[in-house]
Amino acid sequence: MNEVTRAIADFISGETGLSADELHRWIEVPRDPQWGDYAFPCFTLSRTMKKSPQNLAREIVLKFKPAGLLADCTTAGAYINFRIQREVWAEIVLQRIFFEGPGYGQSLEGAGKRILIEFSSPNIAKPFHVGHLRSTIIGHALCQIFERRGYDVVRLNHLGDWGKQFGEVITAFKRWGSLEQLEAKPLKHLLEVYSRFHQESKDEEPLHEEARGWFRKLEEGDPEARSLWSRFREISVEEFKRLYKFLGITFDSYEGESFYQDWLPGLIERMRGTGLLIESQGAWVVPLEAYQMPPALILKTDEATLYLTRDIAAAEYRFEKWDFAKMIYVVGVPQRLHFQQLFKVLELMGYEWSKRLAHVDFGHVLGMSTRRGEVVFLQDVIDEAVQRAERVIEERGEDKEARIGKILEKERKNIARAVGLGAIIFNDLRTKRTKDVEFDWDRILGFEGATGPYCQNAHVRCCGIMRKYSGEVMAAVDYGVLASDEELDLIKRLREFPEVIERAAAEYEPSVIAVYMLELAMSFNVFLARHRVLGEEKRVTQARVLLTHGVKRVLAACLEILGMEALERM
Numbered sequence: 001m002n003e004v005t006r007a008i009a010d011f012i013s014g015e016t017g018l019s020a021d022e023l024h025r026w027i028e029v030p031r032d033p034q035w036g037d038y039a040f041p042c043f044t045l046s047r048t049m050k051k052s053p054q055n056l057a058r059e060i061v062l063k064f065k066p067a068g069l070l071a072d073c074t075t076a077g078a079y080i081n082f083r084i085q086r087e088v089w090a091e092i093v094l095q096r097i098f099f100e101g102p103g104y105g106q107s108l109e110g111a112g113k114r115i116l117i118e119f120s121s122p123n124i125a126k127p128f129h130v131g132h133l134r135s136t137i138i139g140h141a142l143c144q145i146f147e148r149r150g151y152d153v154v155r156l157n158h159l160g161d162w163g164k165q166f167g168e169v170i171t172a173f174k175r176w177g178s179l180e181q182l183e184a185k186p187l188k189h190l191l192e193v194y195s196r197f198h199q200e201s202k203d204e205e206p207l208h209e210e211a212r213g214w215f216r217k218l219e220e221g222d223p224e225a226r227s228l229w230s231r232f233r234e235i236s237v238e239e240f241k242r243l244y245k246f247l248g249i250t251f252d253s254y255e256g257e258s259f260y261q262d263w264l265p266g267l268i269e270r271m272r273g274t275g276l277l278i279e280s281q282g283a284w285v286v287p288l289e290a291y292q293m294p295p296a297l298i299l300k301t302d303e304a305t306l307y308l309t310r311d312i313a314a315a316e317y318r319f320e321k322w323d324f325a326k327m328i329y330v331v332g333v334p335q336r337l338h339f340q341q342l343f344k345v346l347e348l349m350g351y352e353w354s355k356r357l358a359h360v361d362f363g364h365v366l367g368m369s370t371r372r373g374e375v376v377f378l379q380d381v382i383d384e385a386v387q388r389a390e391r392v393i394e395e396r397g398e399d400k401e402a403r404i405g406k407i408l409e410k411e412r413k414n415i416a417r418a419v420g421l422g423a424i425i426f427n428d429l430r431t432k433r434t435k436d437v438e439f440d441w442d443r444i445l446g447f448e449g450a451t452g453p454y455c456q457n458a459h460v461r462c463c464g465i466m467r468k469y470s471g472e473v474m475a476a477v478d479y480g481v482l483a484s485d486e487e488l489d490l491i492k493r494l495r496e497f498p499e500v501i502e503r504a505a506a507e508y509e510p511s512v513i514a515v516y517m518l519e520l521a522m523s524f525n526v527f528l529a530r531h532r533v534l535g536e537e538k539r540v541t542q543a544r545v546l547l548t549h550g551v552k553r554v555l556a557a558c559l560e561i562l563g564m565e566a567l568e569r570m
């Protein structure tokens with residue numbers, strides 16, 4: 001709801017006696033602006049009022065008197081079309097952005113509430129794959145979104161640092177690894193020996209036996225197993241942290257799966273106590289047939305615990321520690337069943353708070369590979385993005401200084417990094433998260449079309465105008481100047497921003513922001529193609545500078561939410 005739709009709903013409510021909130025839902029924006037700025041279709045209303053829609057529309061229009069934001073009102077069949085007092089609205093919207101500053105779009109809806117957002121959660125001693133990258137990008141954006149809704153956001157990284165694969169890693173390292181190599185290229189070396197385990201162990205039962213043995217030792221606290229494991233963990237975490245730093249992300253907790261070892265015996269006791277656990281072929285499970293799900297396996301025959309068991313423990317522990325209003329898990333679609341089982345088991349354990357949990361799932365990334373081949377090392381992807389972005393900027397950049405290389409080498413590197421990363425992030429976030437994402441280098445780095453660089457470039461254009469403008473930006477301008485359709489379009493979009501954040505939060509959907517940002521950038525480019533900001537009569541320039549300032553603010557806020565840099569030059 002905005003000031004205009006509110007005024008329309010109030011007016012019709014005054015004439016019909018129906019609730020304005022109810023009426024508000026029917027207000028539309030006509031596809032062709034020549035009809036009006038907003039329209040109210042009378043179909044539904046005509047049934048309640050027992051009149052034909054056309055007659056009803058005509059009767060209501062007869063009562064209209066221009067006032068405040070509403071300038072004019074006409075009928076077209078069953079529709080009532082409204083024209084708005086553009087300057088009044090421009091003033092309301094642009095002043096609000098000007099005076100609220102970076103707070104524009106924020107709300108206190110979540111004040112006093114805490115949300116736990118678990119995301120990224122890679123596995124140690126294994127590659128950080130594109131699924132983890134997606135989780136990282138989406139999770140980070142959700143943190144930004146909920147912060148702007150006033151929530152206390154806690155960022156969790158549920159590291160995959162426990163489980164039978166560590167028996168395999170230790171076995172592999174003992175056989176083929178070396179400490180020197182581990183020093184020299186830590187993660188790569190671990191991955192090398194680990195993939196060798198997979199090649200050589202195909203039909204090699206003894207190797208698997210050895211791996212199970214090492215995991216058992218690890219669970220029992222054997223010093224050698226523990227020390228190797230903790231070295232591997234350290235190496236991986238260091239590497240992940242480097243990456244997060246590059247992405248500008250921090251976590252409040254890295255308590256991974258291994259953290260819950262001491263919690264598990266108590267948990268199993270509690271579960272036995274409730275009678276939930278039943279024995280099935282030597283293992284212990286919670287039957288979930290009644291809910292159309294396979295049984296949840298809690299304890300294996302050899303008493304080893306599982307991924308799911310550790311997740312139950314983590315949820316209990318986190319609720320005790322943080323007393324959350326919501327907790328969300330940003331994890332790919334393939335783990336849907338896992339989370340359904342997890343939430344159901346927690347519910348059956350009698351936890352009222354199980355209703356506060358949500359699995360925020362997402363689809364696959366298709367076609368991401370680097371020159372070095374199909375196995376994607378994230379660093380390679382990023383390096384390649386930066387290199388490619390450098391080339392693109394040189395050829396096509398908006399800012400001539402950047403193009404002809406007058407900007408310092410160091411700044412150019414920063415720009416290329418921000419553009420490369422921005423391209424990857426935007427490509428990921430522009431589609432609804434449950435859909436698969438196509439990854440194609442040439443498309444994501446284009447300056448035209450729905451890309452990250454396109455959006456960043458719109459912000460750069462705003463900055464360029466502001467840099468060249470010699471006067472002061474002020475809120476006391478002649479708003480009557482902002483009367484064109486292109487300007488109204490921008491005002492409308494700017495006014496939507498707070499609701500856009502609200503919707504993104506309600507649906508756990510950063511794509512709502514990405515799509516909005518793209519449309520705002522497109523509208524701004526259309527505006528610039530038809531109107532000049534600088535070099536016009538003074539009152540025109542002043543008003544359009546204020547508009548540009550508003551666009552810049554909102555574009556920058558969107559970029560920041562999505563984890564992209566709001567560049568000033570490129």
Ligand code: ARG
Pocket residue numbers: 118121122123158159160311329331
């Ligand atoms: N480490 C897991 C993986 O890479 C993701 C963890 C998801 N979070 C959770 N609480 N289970 O597949």
